[in-house]
Amino acid sequence: MHSVTLNAVREHTVHPPDNGAAQPISRQALHLAVMDRLRKMITEGALAPGAHLNERALCEQLGVSRTPLREALKMLAVERLIDLLPNRGARVVTLSASDIADAFELLSGLEALAGELACERITQAEIDEIQALHCAMDDCYANGDLPGYFDCNQRIHDRINAAARNPALTQMYQSVNHRLRALRFRSNLHTGKWERAIEEHVAMLRALHQRDGAALGRLLRAHLMAKCTAVLAGMRVAA
Incomplete structure (x- = not known):
């Protein structure tokens, strides 16, 4: 089993995101x-x-x-x-606080179920891929690269969901997750919350290596609801 360690807390500078509009798009699709x-x-x-x-x-x-x-x-x-x-x-779209709470509640349940099923059905090759993504994500965290971190983060969650081998679950997960991606991204702009998210991912990866579905399900649910709490707190401050 791969060992998972968390580097000591470091000072970070969050790089401004690339707004994605700098280069023309190719004509295919x-x-x-x-x-x-x-x-x-x-x-x-x-x-x-x-x-x-x-x-x-x-x-x-x-x-x-x-x-x-x-x-x-x-x-x-x-x-x-x-x-x-x-x-x-x-x-x-502008989501209300109620919209956000409802969507995170649903997404946390979907992710928890995906985690439970993934631990039963995932292959070692898929675990190795998620491990590699986690290492890449940790490197982005160390370098203050929030867009890169978020991309790796979402790919980890997507891989866990895919490993559940349940297309109906994946379809609903993707639909809800698209609505919340911007909020999940902004919840990491605060360095303290970003650090806690990394720690939570370390625990999730450990449960996945151990194929402990109950533990991974609990961790994923708590991870998503912590995001929800951070997002709603940010909305209250902004208001």
Whole structure:
């Protein structure tokens, strides 16, 4: 079994996120690429909650025409990341405190179930892949690379979910998680919360190595609800 250690607490500088709009998108599967780029911009705060989406400006930023942009917006509306407003364009969804609490409660249950099932069904190769992602995530943490950290973090959660071998669970998980990605990203902007998240991931990886489904399920549920608490506390401070 791989040993899992946590480096001593270090001083970190959080690098500003890349808003994803610097380079033109290739023409292949264009609307899907645009959707991914816009989702990243929403997650990292380049498109803030409530922001009106200016089609002309976005087309210039992404180097695309309005047709693939509008197709991408329709798909993001299905994911409930944006609202399409009749004759008024589109805007980024703003979630209420109640919306956030309900969604995190649901997602924590989905992740807990995924963890329990994954411990029964995961292969050693998949565990090794998650271990490697954890090491990469820890390197990003050490370097203050929040976007890189978050990407590794989400890939770890996705791999655990995939290892559950339950397509219905995965579909619902992805739907809810897309709505909360931006909030999960911002919950790590505070260094203390980021450190605690790393510690929680160390414990989750240990339970996965031990194939302790009950423990991993409890840890995943607690991890998500801690995120919820941090997000709601941040909203109260901002208000």
